[in-house]
Amino acid sequence: MTGVEVTLSTGRVAGRALDGVNRFLGIPYAEDPVGDLRFAAPRPRSPWPGVRDATRPAATAQRLRFDTDPAIPEPIVAGTDILHVDVWAPSHGPETSGSGASGPGASGPDGAGCPVMVWIHGGGWESGSSSQPWFDGATFARRGIVVVSVGYRLGVEGFTPFPDAPDNRGMLDWIAALEWVQREISVFGGDPGQVTVAGQSAGGGAVLCLLGSPAATGLFHRAIASSPAVLRAPAVQPGKDVSAASLAAGGAGAVDEFHRRLRKDNPFTLPFRPVVGGELVPEPPLEAVAGGHAGRIPLMIGFTATEFEIIADALPWPALVPGAALVAMSQKIPREGLRALARQSGGRSLRRSVGAVIDAAAIHSTVARAAETRAAEGDPTWVYDFTWAEGNGPRHCSDLPFFWAVPDAENVERFLGEPAPSSLVEAMHRSWVDFVTTGDPGFPAYEPDNRQVRQWNDPPAVIGDGLAAVREVWWPEGTG
Incomplete structure (x- = not known):
């Protein structure tokens, strides 16, 4: 492992080079959100003197732990520098270039910069971080892609609407990070004209919000939304007795206590999410992902076959049906769609049936609605279904x-329950590499005449009308 330095517009940073990858952790893209800035729009970072250490993880926005055994380990690092990016860049150009370039600023084929993937982590808009161990960008960097993982404000500080603060502060952070990429990524060998924004769960919902946001126009050129969460119910309001100013005056302790209160008062729903309305999200994300500027951006979108059945396993019996009913109503599953789910769940246990309702409402519907809307407009869209069972x-x-x-990586095999087949790992990883690099993941697009879906199993397959079951729930009369 050797040291490596780059010069940004705000100063020098020192990272590490290991196995052909330059790693820089905790590079600030905005001022620390403390004091008067805690609930303000992100402010551009002032220059720093000397060389900033970028060899260790920076502070995490997540300060509270609600899940005692999260699937993806959630490191919590104390500090205030939460508005930062972690960068993994090839020490040389892409494997296909043969350029022999080395060090920061290495180029891609024909002297062009390397493609860039900007990652927005998930976690229900209240947990997760840029440095979670499953999101180590070294695997992509070794294939010629610059990875930028974004730290952003979560929970109350990022998404609770207050009358005395701008809405969607976490989303303003995403946009500020994307603007940082446009200014600085060439220093790491990246091409600001080849940026893919990607995310999973809440991060996948972030991608769909950004697709429809006028403020993000021109900041990215491809998009990946993995298991995207787009919740239709409005964000939980703070109440008349709480303001951004009063919480800011109380500091992190007051914010965390209010976060716990919102969590306790909303046991069956996520209290945080982007707010629809205004300049950032002028219309519901699923109405803005097709046509116009959004429609010109290639989108890969997909889900896992049984996303949230594990939640049904965790619900106590008295809460099982009411919890599913609340999710179904908040996500507006049509009555005939619920009957379709009942038919599809024939012979399954009550918990499995409830899990199917949660899946359909929370994730599967989002993927189907986005895919159908874009396919009707002729927008380039690819859909996958992860079914490895x-x-x-x-x-x-x-x-x-x-x-x-x-x-x-840490906790992967325990979470999966079996070792991941190397052939399937390679095929799925290659699909993202190809999409980020070329805009084509290597399987058929989702189009109205066949609705083909990539089924990720061992071996992979392509399934015609692969969203038929989800479509039956949301469009019981058919979509033609």
Whole structure:
């Protein structure tokens, strides 16, 4: 391992080079959100003197731990520098270039910069971080891609709407990070004209929000939404007795206590999410992902086959049906769609049936609606369904170690329940590499005449009308 330095517009940073990858952790893209900035729009970072150490993880926005055994380990690092990016860059150009370039600023084919993937982590808009071990960008960097993982404000600080603060502060952070990429990524060998924004779960919902946001126009050129969460119910309001100013005056302790209160008062729903309305998200994300500027951006989108059945396993019996009913109503599953789910769940246990309702409402519907809307407009769209059923099955997050090619990362094998087949890891990882590099993942696009879906199993397959079951729930009369 050797040291490596680059010069940004705000100063020098020192990272590490290891096995052909330059790693820089915790590079600030905005001022620390403390004091008067805690609930403000992100402010551009002032220059720093000397060389900033970028060899260790920076502070995490997540300060509270609600899940005692999260699928993806959630490191919590104290500090205030939460508005930062982690960067993994090839020490040389892409494997196909043969350029022999080395060090920061290495170029891609024909002297062009390397393609860039900007990652927005998930976690229900209240947990997760840029430095979670499943999101080690080294595997992509070794294939000629610069990876940028974004730290952003979460929970109350990022998404609770207050009358005395701008809405969607976490989303403003995403946009500020994308603007940082446009200014600085060439220093790392990246091409600001070849940026893919990608995310999973809440991060996948972030991608769909950004697709429809006028403020993000021109900041990225491809998009990957993995198990995207787009919740239709409005964000939880703070109440008249709480303001951004009063919480900011109380500091992190007051914010965390209010976060716990919102969590306690909303046991069956996520209290945080982007707010629809205004300049950032002028219309519901699923109405803005097709046509116009959004429609010109290639989108790969997909889900796991049994996303949230594990939630049904965790619900106590008295809460099982009411919890599913609340999710179904908040996501507006049509009555005939519920009957379709009942038919599809014939012979399954009550818990499995409830899990199917949660899956359909929370994730599967989002993918189907986005795919159908874009296909009707002729927008370039690719859809996948992760169905690998070995071990613990295709549940939420189980596809990530495959796409990131990290089968040996912390907690992966225990979460999957079986070792990940190397051939499937390679195929799924290659699909993201190809999409980020060329805009084509290597399987057929989702189009109205055949609705082909890539089924990720061992071996992979392509399925015609691969969203038929989901379409039956949301469009019981058919879509033609």
